[in-house]
Amino acid sequence: MKAKLLLFITLFLKLGIACAQERDSSKTENLQVGSAPVPIELFGGNKGFSFQLIVSKQFSPGSKFGFFNVTNFAGDYKQTNQTTNFLSQSFVTAEIWRGISAAAGLSAIGSSTTPLEVRPTAGLQYLLTSRDVVLVVIPRFDLSQTYNFETFAVLEYKPALSKNWGIYTRLQGLYNYNTKLGYHEISEINLRLGLAYKNFQFGVGSIHDFYGPDAVNVNNYGLFIKTDIF
Secondary structure: OHHHHHHHHHHHHHHHHHHHHHOOOOOOOOOEOOOOOOEEEEEEEOOOEEEEEEEEEEOOOOOOEEEEEEEEEEEOOOOOOOOEEEEEEEEEEEEEEOOEEEEEEEEEEEEOOOOOEEEEEEEEEEEEEOOOEEEEEEEEEEOOOOOEEEEEEEEEEOOEOOOOEEEEEEEEEEEEEEOOOOEEEEEEEEEEEEEEEOOEEEEEEEEEEEEOOOOEEEEEEEEEEEEEOO
16 A cells, blocks of 8 residues: 555656646736646555645637536545545536635545445636635535535635745535535534745644544644646
8 A cells, every 4th residue: 555655656656746847937926717737646544645636627718608626535544444534526626706606516426335436516606816825615405316516615815925835724514414404514624834845835734533423533634735737
């Protein structure tokens, strides 16, 4: 497992370096809507590891239509009987007004102990980006089965310290409520604090999960490395 994880980190770093070399060096100072970087992140903590990818892109420059995806995979360090969790949500978005878009697509969730479930879902997306700030908020409803209501939000603040260095912070949250049965299913808070060097961000972080009606808490503390691939 350690060898595979080391190989994954090596490939991750090579991908980030290659993408950094191709990025446009010009950056806007003004707030913009409709486009955002595509970050991938590796997190390793005392309880386990996780991988996250977030995509939010318009189909073409100036288009009101776009695509959003968030994919998260997490697991522990066991060689056998490993516990894993998988979440992926994909939406087609249509801008309504100044960064607010209607969103419709699919939500897929599964784990090593439960089968993969795919549900149609719809909601809204709010996206705001600048050189220093990225904000994404997505409230949505599942359109079948338990009709869960969920809100996913990410706020990044990354002020520059010099040409190549900066501060990186992130607050990310998720809240999921089962409207059919009337109880909280899962919620999560992600915290990140670190430094940015060119196209990389790294530092310390934590993941705080809450499960079921009683909000049983599991905390994971560790280190992260992140890069924007576009």
